[in-house]
Amino acid sequence: MRLAIEGVTVTLDATTILTDARLVVGRGEFVGLVGPNGSGKSTLLRTIYRALRPVLGAVRVGGDDVWDLSARESAQRTAVVVQESSADFDFEVVDVVAMGRNPHKGSFDRDTDRDERICLDALERVGMSELAERDFATLSGGEKQRVHVARAIAQGSRVLVLDEPTNHLDIRFQLDLLALVRSLGVTTIAAMHDLALAAAHCDRVYVLERGTVVGSGLPREVLTPELVARVFGVRLRDWTDPETGRTHLSFDRLAPEGAVPASGTGTTGTGTATTGMTRRMS
Amino acid sequence: MTRSGPRAWRVWLSGVCLFVVACTVVAACGGDVSTDEPPQSGEAGYPVTIENCGRTLTFDRAPERAYIGYQPVAELFVSLGLADRAIGRTIFEVDPPLIPGQEADMKRVPVLSETSFPPPREQLIAARPDFLLAYFKGDYTDGVPGLATLDQLDAAGVDVYTVDCGDGIGGEESTFETTYQALRDLGKIFGVGERAEQVIKTIQDQIAMVQQKVAGEPAVKVLIYTGGEGPLQVVGGKHIDARSIALAGAENVLPDETYTSVPLEKVASLDVEAFVIMPDLAAFQGNETPDVSKQSEFLTKAFPNLTAVKERRFVPHYLYTGLSPRQSLDLEGLARQLHPDAFQ
Amino acid sequence: MAVAPSRVGRTRSSRSRPGARRRARPLSGSAFSLLLAGLSAAVLFSLLLATSLGPVTIPLSETGRIVLHHVVPGVVAVPQDPVGDQIIWEFRLPRALLGAVVGAGLAVVGVALQAAVRNPLADPYLLGVSSGASLGAVSVLVLGSSAVGGLSLSAGAFAGALLAMALVYLLARRRSRVTPLRLVLAGVALAYLFQALYSFLLIKSDPRSTVGILFWLLGSLGSAEWSDVQLPAGALVLGIGYLLLQARSLNSLLAGDETAVSLGVNINRFRVQLLVVTSLLVGVMVAVSGAIAFVGLIIPHMCRSAVGSDHRRLLPVAALVGAAFLVLVDLAARTVDEPSELPLTIVTAIFGVPFFIWLLRRHDRGREAMFG
Numbered sequence: 001m002r003l004a005i006e007g008v009t010v011t012l013d014a015t016t017i018l019t020d021a022r023l024v025v026g027r028g029e030f031v032g033l034v035g036p037n038g039s040g041k042s043t044l045l046r047t048i049y050r051a052l053r054p055v056l057g058a059v060r061v062g063g064d065d066v067w068d069l070s071a072r073e074s075a076q077r078t079a080v081v082v083q084e085s086s087a088d089f090d091f092e093v094v095d096v097v098a099m100g101r102n103p104h105k106g107s108f109d110r111d112t113d114r115d116e117r118i119c120l121d122a123l124e125r126v127g128m129s130e131l132a133e134r135d136f137a138t139l140s141g142g143e144k145q146r147v148h149v150a151r152a153i154a155q156g157s158r159v160l161v162l163d164e165p166t167n168h169l170d171i172r173f174q175l176d177l178l179a180l181v182r183s184l185g186v187t188t189i190a191a192m193h194d195l196a197l198a199a200a201h202c203d204r205v206y207v208l209e210r211g212t213v214v215g216s217g218l219p220r221e222v223l224t225p226e227l228v229a230r231v232f233g234v235r236l237r238d239w240t241d242p243e244t245g246r247t248h249l250s251f252d253r254l255a256p257e258g259a260v261p262a263s264g265t266g267t268t269g270t271g272t273a274t275t276g277m278t279r280r281m282s
Numbered sequence: 283m284t285r286s287g288p289r290a291w292r293v294w295l296s297g298v299c300l301f302v303v304a305c306t307v308v309a310a311c312g313g314d315v316s317t318d319e320p321p322q323s324g325e326a327g328y329p330v331t332i333e334n335c336g337r338t339l340t341f342d343r344a345p346e347r348a349y350i351g352y353q354p355v356a357e358l359f360v361s362l363g364l365a366d367r368a369i370g371r372t373i374f375e376v377d378p379p380l381i382p383g384q385e386a387d388m389k390r391v392p393v394l395s396e397t398s399f400p401p402p403r404e405q406l407i408a409a410r411p412d413f414l415l416a417y418f419k420g421d422y423t424d425g426v427p428g429l430a431t432l433d434q435l436d437a438a439g440v441d442v443y444t445v446d447c448g449d450g451i452g453g454e455e456s457t458f459e460t461t462y463q464a465l466r467d468l469g470k471i472f473g474v475g476e477r478a479e480q481v482i483k484t485i486q487d488q489i490a491m492v493q494q495k496v497a498g499e500p501a502v503k504v505l506i507y508t509g510g511e512g513p514l515q516v517v518g519g520k521h522i523d524a525r526s527i528a529l530a531g532a533e534n535v536l537p538d539e540t541y542t543s544v545p546l547e548k549v550a551s552l553d554v555e556a557f558v559i560m561p562d563l564a565a566f567q568g569n570e571t572p573d574v575s576k577q578s579e580f581l582t583k584a585f586p587n588l589t590a591v592k593e594r595r596f597v598p599h600y601l602y603t604g605l606s607p608r609q610s611l612d613l614e615g616l617a618r619q620l621h622p623d624a625f626q
Numbered sequence: 627m628a629v630a631p632s633r634v635g636r637t638r639s640s641r642s643r644p645g646a647r648r649r650a651r652p653l654s655g656s657a658f659s660l661l662l663a664g665l666s667a668a669v670l671f672s673l674l675l676a677t678s679l680g681p682v683t684i685p686l687s688e689t690g691r692i693v694l695h696h697v698v699p700g701v702v703a704v705p706q707d708p709v710g711d712q713i714i715w716e717f718r719l720p721r722a723l724l725g726a727v728v729g730a731g732l733a734v735v736g737v738a739l740q741a742a743v744r745n746p747l748a749d750p751y752l753l754g755v756s757s758g759a760s761l762g763a764v765s766v767l768v769l770g771s772s773a774v775g776g777l778s779l780s781a782g783a784f785a786g787a788l789l790a791m792a793l794v795y796l797l798a799r800r801r802s803r804v805t806p807l808r809l810v811l812a813g814v815a816l817a818y819l820f821q822a823l824y825s826f827l828l829i830k831s832d833p834r835s836t837v838g839i840l841f842w843l844l845g846s847l848g849s850a851e852w853s854d855v856q857l858p859a860g861a862l863v864l865g866i867g868y869l870l871l872q873a874r875s876l877n878s879l880l881a882g883d884e885t886a887v888s889l890g891v892n893i894n895r896f897r898v899q900l901l902v903v904t905s906l907l908v909g910v911m912v913a914v915s916g917a918i919a920f921v922g923l924i925i926p927h928m929c930r931s932a933v934g935s936d937h938r939r940l941l942p943v944a945a946l947v948g949a950a951f952l953v954l955v956d957l958a959a960r961t962v963d964e965p966s967e968l969p970l971t972i973v974t975a976i977f978g979v980p981f982f983i984w985l986l987r988r989h990d991r992g993r994e995a996m997f998g
Contacts, residue, residue: 046884049884050887051883051884051887051888071887071891071892072890073890074890075888075889075890076890080884080885080887080888082884082885082888084885089740089746090934090935091877091880091936092934095877095934095936096881099874099881099889100889102874102875102878102889103889103890105874107871107872107874108871148885155889161888163884394965395965395966397837397966398837399837401966402960402967403717403848404680404681404682404717404718405681405682407713407717408681408682408709408713410709420838426837427838427848427849427967428841428846428848428849428960428967431849431851434712434716434851437712437716438708
């Protein structure tokens, strides 16, 4: 199912958050959405699952404007995993997964054996079968996130929206989760904080800056040192692992105007953040 | 709670000559029951029809089992010599001591309720009354959950007579005339009309006597103080319990209020010649006299410049006697304390 | 979706942890039906107790005869003692039934509001409804019925509850959205305002009328009559029916607003619907019983820890437990301090709060063990 964002403009309290955003995610494609804090990533995602209504433009899922669909029809097409702290209520893991079946159920429908099978299968897919009857609240952050992915799987939607899916996760779970989502083969758009992670996992990326799409394409082509410096304010360097032959992204602070280089180092900044993610050289 | 009230009460109202006067009232109110036996049921004069608070009550005979309620109206009932027809009343511990002469009768009436309201409906109905003497509508409307309603009382065959027809207690419409009316109505219902007129006359005579005594005296400006040291809890001249003090030669310095609280500075600015102090519960508990020394001490410290404090005029006086026949008794007690010279 | 078996996290998930609580399989129906049957029996038993016990002793056989006489007239002879008949049929039975209805209603409303504002501390009176109702009731009691447009006590309470609801809603609304936080803040603020107003009336009132007001503020079923039962019972049936139909949406709401939207819930409309339905329900209850605290807070938690948060199971269980609980609480309220009655909140607090604290501590220990 294809996702298309066509000239979407969003204003909140007379402030324009998104301006004429255009974006397409092809069937089965995994597209990353990157940009600094406040660039409008979450806002853009929220227009896809009808949490926000654009003042201009349209969001089409499977060819239909989402606002021409009912809330339920939209939920049948689009599943969402966001970072959201759910309150301290007693849900079992399988209860949470079962919520994914809600868009397919009328008020009078009961859960069928098929629903149960779908939920257990979904848990199996994310490797959480063992914890099906555990209290959701007692899970670790990574486990909770996987349960939500299972819930999205149970939802059976052909489009998946992820908002910062790897936040607060250990590095290993970040990689596991992205691999898992990719393996689902559904049309996916994910807002991502981590450029290196985005570069390594996305088929294509879109770059947002102050509510405007300023770049799109293959990660390697879009994430140029010039764009990264302008949008994110950091210096991009890539280097090739001599053992694997893969190219990695790493980032440094840009030298502030008139700043004195730290003595004893050859770099232009301190606190080098090196996130050694792999980028597939295709 | 103490049950030593009656004893304390007599001492408390111990104006020197009071006891003599009290005995006169007693002779009329509660004294010799045998002189005026209520007639037997089915006697001539019935059925009796009475208009009461918008309802028409019809009695084919005098009720036999009366729930007589809260102290002021229970005193009305007993003053008519009807104590042997009473099957229940509220507890009186929180109220002033009994009218001299009524103690023995009151003690015989079982206490069915531990509040000033009737007992919960189940207990009330189970006591099988055929008559309920209500102080005001709140004794059977849904003000206090659990009370039997008029309909339920009707279904159980209980006739209800209400003394004060107002929405609340001590409304502007209740006066001495309310007390007289209740006495007359009860006289009719129970066939003791003569006795009722006798009680009314005794009250009227006593009031007339008090008025005559204080007629030449200048009215004493009083503040009726019921408690509190932040703002003072006071009773203004609008409340029935406080209105009658004018007859005792007193003038309320807050004529337009009912129950209210006033700040200290306001009190300091008033021209108070005497504090009428309502004794609190503790004053009755095991004490020979109602002890208002704590209140007097506070008022002395707080308002050193008021005339009342300079002349140390702190008058203990119990207010909540409402529609009881004791109103005239209390009135005289108050007059004696405010104008001791007039009674010499 | 492409099926690609994942090995994600296998090793971790299979690790067993101490302190993990397990419950019956949530989707299995038979155990749950059994639970509902047992709870229904408990409600019936509590009704039987409350009808046959009281300050006036009436033999169980006589009680049974009286009830049967009214339920199937003609089969059982007319009861001999009209007083016993009145006590059982006019006083105790409607009172017990009203207790069951109000208990169920408050528990269900507690469940729904906790989901609506996603806050486990929410209770039916969170949105100022009880203080609004109390203001209405106190106005009638202090100023007299004629001063407030001839409203009866319960009509005054109901009007106050609705007024509170409408004001909270208007205050919480911004750009046609209501958020949980704003609802709670508006509810708390208005509750203080209403408390101030009725306290003012209370200070101005005659000391003798404060007894009645106290009963109102703390809740009582003492005035229950048959005519009081019908409206709350009807409202309860409709309310539970509506909430059960929305059970899946309530579940979604607990997962968070964004997730709920993505699961096809129109959260703004749904939240407003929940507010209206629960406020009407509470308004109807509070008008006949005063403000009974703790039931709507304690019962939902108790039931959640037993059957989980899935509203399809939680709602009926909470309704039944709430019903039995309040019937028994009311029985205690009118028997422990004979011949006086106690306001219900005194009893719900004395029995409920220690239990609640115990529940919280047990809950916390469980959590800590899992994280430690």
